[in-house]
Amino acid sequence: MINxxxxxxxxxxxxxxxxxxxxxxxxxxxxxxxxxxxxxxxxEETTLFKRSVGESSDIVxxxxxxxxxxxGNDVCMRPExxxxxxxxxxxxxxxxxxxxxxxxxxxxxxxYERPQKGRLREFHQFGCESFGESSVYEDxxxxxxxxxxxxxxxxxxxxxxxxxxxxKCMPVYRINLISFLSVIKNExxxxxxxxxxxxxxxxxxxxxxxxxxxLVDSPKLINNLCAECDEDFKKLTELLGKTDIGYKIDxxxxxxxxxxxxxxxxxxxxxxxxxxxxxxxxxxxKLVEYLDGKSTAGVGFALGIERIMELxxxxxxxxxxxYMGIMTPDAxxxxxxxxxxxxxxxxxxxxxxxxGFKSHMKGADKANARYALLIxxxxxxxxxxxxxxxxxxxxxxxxxDDI
Numbered sequence: 303m304i305n306x307x308x309x310x311x312x313x314x315x316x317x318x319x320x321x322x323x324x325x326x327x328x329x330x331x332x333x334x335x336x337x338x339x340x341x342x343x344x345x346e347e348t349t350l351f352k353r354s355v356g357e358s359s360d361i362v363x364x365x366x367x368x369x370x371x372x373x374g375n376d377v378c379m380r381p382e383x384x385x386x387x388x389x390x391x392x393x394x395x396x397x398x399x400x401x402x403x404x405x406x407x408x409x410x411x412x413x414y415e416r417p418q419k420g421r422l423r424e425f426h427q428f429g430c431e432s433f434g435e436s437s438v439y440e441d442x443x444x445x446x447x448x449x450x451x452x453x454x455x456x457x458x459x460x461x462x463x464x465x466x467x468x469x470k471c472m473p474v475y476r477i478n479l480i481s482f483l484s485v486i487k488n489e490x491x492x493x494x495x496x497x498x499x500x501x502x503x504x505x506x507x508x509x510x511x512x513x514x515x516x517l518v519d520s521p522k523l524i525n526n527l528c529a530e531c532d533e534d535f536k537k538l539t540e541l542l543g544k545t546d547i548g549y550k551i552d553x554x555x556x557x558x559x560x561x562x563x564x565x566x567x568x569x570x571x572x573x574x575x576x577x578x579x580x581x582x583x584x585x586x587x588k589l590v591e592y593l594d595g596k597s598t599a600g601v602g603f604a605l606g607i608e609r610i611m612e613l614x615x616x617x618x619x620x621x622x623x624x625y626m627g628i629m630t631p632d633a634x635x636x637x638x639x640x641x642x643x644x645x646x647x648x649x650x651x652x653x654x655x656x657x658g659f660k661s662h663m664k665g666a667d668k669a670n671a672r673y674a675l676l677i678x679x680x681x682x683x684x685x686x687x688x689x690x691x692x693x694x695x696x697x698x699x700x701x702x703d704d705i
Contacts, residue, residue, distance in 0.1 A: 309415075309423030311608075320611045321426070324455060325408055328428045328605070331451045332406040335443070337430050340405040342386035344412075348376045353592055354385035356560025358500035360493075365413040379412040383604055384561070384586070385593075387431045392595035402434035408607070419574070422608055429583075429604035433590070436599035438534040441565040441585060442541045448569055448581050448603050449547045457613045459569045459580065461547055464524065464555040465535040466503070466566050466584070471528035476502060478521045486516050506554045514554075522553040531564055538565060557582060561589045565601065573613055580613075581605035621693055623649025625666035629678035631656045637677055640687070640705060666692060675705075 306312060313321050329339075348368050355361050361381045368378040380386055387405055396403055408428040417423060430447065432440055445461070452459050467475060479502050487495060490505070490513050497504040506517060527535065542549045557566050566584035574580070583603025590598040624644055626637050637652060644650045651669040653662065659676070666674040674690045681687055687705060690697035 307423070309417035311422055311424070316616075317611060319616050320614045321607060323616055324607050324610065324614060325428060327454050328408070328451050329406065331447060331454065332430055335404070335430075335447050337404040337406040337432075340387060340390060340407050341409070342380075342383075342390050342407065344379055344410065345377050346380055346386055346389065348378045350385050350389055350593070351378065351381060354388065354561050354589055355382065356501060358497055358504055359560055360415075361413060365415050367412045367414055381413045382411055383407055383409075383427055383429045384431060384589070384602055387429075387602075388586075388589050388593055388595070388600065391431075391433060391598075392590060392593050396433070397590055397595035397598050402432070404430065404432045406430045426607040427604040428607060429602060431600060431602035433598050433600050435601070436587065438537050438565065439541075440601055441534075442538055444583065444601055444603055445542070445567055446545070446547065448583070448605065451605070452569065452581075452610075455610070455614050457571065457580070457610055458573070459571055461542075461549040462552040462555050462568045462570060463538065463542070463549050464552050464566045465527055465531055466556060466563050467523050467527055467531050468563050469588075471523075471526055471531055472503075472563075475521065475523050475526040478526065479503065479505075482520050489516055501560055503556050504560070507556045517554065520554075524551065524553050534564060557584060561586045561592065563587055567603075569605075571610070571613065574609060579606075580609045619670060621670050621672040623651065623669075623671050624673045624675050625651050625653070625662070625669045625671035626675045627653040627662040627665060627677075628656050629659070629662070629676055630682060632679075633677040633682045636682060636702070640675075640702065644705070 348366070351366065352362055357363065366378045366381050368376070371377050387407060391397060391403065406429065408426065410424050410426050412424055414423055415421070430444065432444065480498065483490070483498050483502060483505060487498065491508065491510045494505045494508050494513055506520065508514065524535070539549065539551070555566055555568060562584040564585040564587070568579050568582040570578040571580045572578060581603055585601040587599045589600055590596065626641055628634055628637050634654060641650045641652045651671060653665050662676055663674065672692060674692060676688045678688070681699065685702050686699050687702055688697070688699050
């Protein structure tokens with residue numbers, strides 16, 4: 303027997319119902335905010351992620367499914383969604399248009415890491431990316447959209463926010479942080495030591511408990527922001543404070559990707575174990591430029607579908623469509639032709655085998671059909687069908703032409 307690869311999972315039965323429900327609600331909310339669907343390839347050039355996500359990140363350094371294809375191209379399966387959307391944005395020359403663009407996407411991502419609850423090697427994300435709007439009001443709107451998705455899915459959450467500054471305030475902070483880290487360097491883990499030289503702010507993202515305890519007194523970027531970044535962050539928290547979206551400032555929140563600047567945020571849940579992040583995002587005003595496009599402001603988010611699946615309760619489904627069955631083998635052609643007509647406007651489940659009445663009623667219940675429609679010997683002879691409304695209990699025999 304061939305089983306799925308480690309860290310990869312079939313989505314079927316109850317899981318598939320939850321999956322499609324999450325995607326459906328997320329799409330509905332995104333459309334209300336003016337977002338349009340975009341689909342990008344699963345396979346991209348490795349350079350795309352090295353230049354965007356950053357070589358200092360664990361994603362690029364340890365987790366990508368990377369290989370050389372038969373044409374000699376260095377490629378990888380996408381580990382996250384934003385970089386591909388930005389690549390598509392630049393490829394289509396949308397960066398040269400003086401207008402705003404908003405996209406939503408969903409699909410599989412791939413990271414070779416240790417599988418655990420809520421974290422797989424193939425996982426699915428739903429995300430949105432907004433281009434061309436530099437105002438902090440767009441950051442607030444994006445956060446509000448994520449909150450609305452979780453509210454409509456009846457998922458509880460806490461929101462963490464931080465500011466990662468900009469090219470004006472980051473260099474000074476970087477010097478102060480490196481100075482602090484150099485003193486405790488020998489006590490930090492191997493990954494932290496590597497990041498001190500490549501991207502020191504990523505040290506703050508270390509999940510090692512000892513490292514976290516050593517970083518408690520580290521300099522905080524939020525206390526070293528330039529006037530513009532400070533004003534934007536204060537405006538963001540002011541707006542959040544006027545809503546029912548509770549938030550906390552987390553000065554060590556840097557996200558796992560190198561392209562973020564200014565606003566960074568995470569939605570977390572205490573109901574899914576140690577991997578508590580269920581969505582995250584922020585602003586990335588330099589990413590389009592990093593990927594050879596014209597400087598364009600950007601902000602977005604992604605939520606982990608597998609992370610929230612067990613938190614989602616599927617609404618009670620309503621009976622719909624028809625269950626069609628035969629009580630004599632001679633009626634099979636009639637029922638199939640009738641199903642062709644009904645499927646033009648309704649859902650129809652057809653049982654090809656001739657069965658007794660009770661078996662058909664069980665089949666109709668299993669199909670969650672609104673109507674049970676049967677053809678037996680008498681109905682076949684008279685050109686009629688027997689039909690029952692399984693909600694009201696009303697039943698009658700009518701002419702086939704009246705169906």
